[in-house]
Every structure is written in structure tokens, then in C-alpha cells.
Amino acid sequence: MPKCVLFVCTANICRSPTAEAILRHRFAGDDVAAASAGLIAQAGHPIDPRAEAALATRGLTAGGHVARQLTPALIAQADIVLAMEKRHLAALKALAPDAHDRTFLLGKWLGNADIPDPYRGGDRDFERSCQLIGDALEHWCPRLQGI
Template identity: 50%
Template sequence: MFDKVLIVCIGNICRSPTAEYLLRDRLRGRATTVGSAGLAALEGKPIDPLAGALLAEHGIDASAHRARQLDGDAILAADLILVMQRAHLASLARYSPHAVGRAFLLGKWQGDREVPDPYRKDRDAFERAYRLIEAGVAAWQQHL
């Protein structure tokens, strides 16, 4: 059983908070806690407006989100760490050997599919990322 799930991307303002809020919504009523952080977080920044709008269109309010930097304590506390790209797995392994074995791609159950970064791109890029994140969250939900 995974009691604490940590979702990681780069800036912690687009992909990881989208996945965090989607997974938290899907796991509502369960004891699992879900958080997110960034490898190079834009610390204190709110969710990107396009990412927040897409969540809101699906009935999820992420306005409380504030980006936070990934640190060793967050890694140690997590039972499961989900990342968006293979490069994030490599960064985690370099940063903390404790992450190895607990870190997987969000798209693991879709053939290790990556979620490309929509940051500073158009709405289509955000919609594509949202669909990939939603599929990854749905697949992980079955394993949590």
C-alpha cells in the first residue's frame, strides 16, 4: 500500500500539480496523501493559468497550489514517486539513491509513456499533457 505519493516534474507549476490534484480527486476518501514538487521549482508560484483552467473545466480547483522545491525529506517520506519523463528518473537517482526503486513514470502502465512539458506553449500542448496525465492517473489509481 502506498500511503504517500509524490509527483515530480521540473517547475512544479504545470504537470506535477495537474497530476497531484487529479490523483487527489480520484483518491478522495482514501487515506493516501498526494503531493508534488519540482526538480527546479519556481518556488511559491501558483499553478500555470492554462493548467489551472483545464483542471477547473473538470471541476477541480487547484488555486491553492504553490510550487515547492524537491528535497531529501520529501523523497524519504514518499512511498511512491511519479515523474513525467525518463530524465526525471535519472535526476532523482543522482539526487537521492533513496528514490531508486520507488520512482516510476506516471505513464508506466501505458508503455512507459512520457508527458512532454507544456510550459510556455499553447493550449493544445496543455490539453495533450492533461490527457496523458489523466490516463496515467487512471492507470495508477488501480494500483493504489
Template identity: 45%
Template sequence: MFRKILFVCVGNICRSPTAELLMRRRLQGRSNVEVSSAGLQALVGRPVDPQAATLLRENGIDPDSHVARQATPSVLVAADLVLVMEQSHHARIVREVPQVSGKTFLLGKWRGQQEIPDPYRQHREAFQHVYRLIDDCVDSWVPYIK
């Protein structure tokens, strides 16, 4: 049973907050599940990247409450499920916090181990592509969140 879901990327301003907010929308009405995000090298205190924020708003999601935070060992351990964007994120987390290895997976696990590329400092098209990937991968996890 997953009560605390944590999405992890690098800066915690593009991919992981997008996944967090999309999952929250999918799980709306399920007050027993806490969804959050963090970054391996978080731009602590920063809001969602402007490009990502624009896409979220265009899809009816308000990103303004997000503040980037670091994926510390205690944050990782507190989660029941840790979903990362790339294999390198998984490898780093497992190396640095081995006790979370059994609950850390690619967000794209159910999509053929799909990795989610980093759109940071790229054009809108890259952000749109990443948004679609995240949206699909988040959707693929919903049946497993009880």
C-alpha cells in the same frame, strides 16, 4: 502500501500539480493516502500555470491551493511512491537521491513507459494534450493505490 504519493516535474506549476489534483480526485474519500507534488527546479511559491489552471477548472478541479515547492531529498525520501513525468527526471532523482530508486517510476509506467512532455509556455492545445495524458496515466495507477 502507498500512503504518501509524490508527483515530480521540473517547475511544479504544470504537470505535477495537475497529476496531484487528478489523483486526489480519483482517491476522494480515502483519507489514508496523502498526495502531493514538487519540482526538480521548482518555481517555489508560484501557483499553477494559468493554462493548466484553466483546464483544471474546466474539469471541476480547483487549483488555487497549490503552491510550488522544491523536490528536496527529504521530500523525496518521505514519499512511498514517487511518480515522474520524464525518464530524465527519473535519472536525476536516482543519481541525486539513490535511496529512492526503488520507489521512483514514470507516471506513464502502465502506458508503455509513456513520458509526459512539458507544456510550459506553449499553446492551449499542448496543455490539453498533456492534461489528457496525465489523466489517463493517473487512472492507470489507481488500481495499485490501496
């Protein structure tokens, strides 16, 4: 059975679907599955076109993404939950206190860095967010193979 990594951000239209797409590409054909959700999701919306454009520069896509609300059930199904910001971690721990031992900051290996929300920014902010997510995942990928 594939191990599931759940990415969490605010609206599930920028950062978490970007991370999901990058991880799916990185582990294509391997035993790791990726999913994403938002704390206050814009449920039913696709990935933001600017986030999709940042992925496209890397030859990736999240074109089939549909935003969804984070639920305790989604957290329970995940082997590991990676949040974009420290405030997301706090919300996750309140929503699913029993998952605290498998809930981490995506930027843990980048000095516990938050991945800033690019939503109100421009194309450069989305590019920077995508780059930070990719950098953070490079540190996580060796560790995810062992979950």
C-alpha cells in the same frame, strides 16, 4: 496513516500539480495523499493559469497550489514517487539513490511514455498534458490502493 504519492516535474507549476489535483480528487476521503515538487521549482509560484484552466474543464482545481523545490526529505516521506519524464527519473535517482525501488515514470503503463511539458505551448498543449496525466493515473490508481 495515508500513503503518500509524490509527483515530480521540472518547475512544479504545470504537470506535477495537475497530477496532484487529479489524484486528490480520485482518492478523496481514501487513504492516499498526494504531493508535488519540482527539480528546478519556481518556488512560491501558483499553478500556471493554463494548467488550472485544463483542470477546470474537468471540474477540478489546484488553486491553492504553491510550487516547491524537490528535496531528499520530500522523497523520503513519499511511499511512491512518480516522475513526468525519463530525465526526471535520472535526476531523482541521483538525488535519492535509496528511493530507486519506489520511483517510477508516471507514464509507465502507457508504454513508458513521457508526459511532455506544455509550458511553452498553448492551451491545446495544456489540455493534452492534463489528458495524458489523467490517462496515466487511471492505470496507477488500482496499484496505488495497495501501496
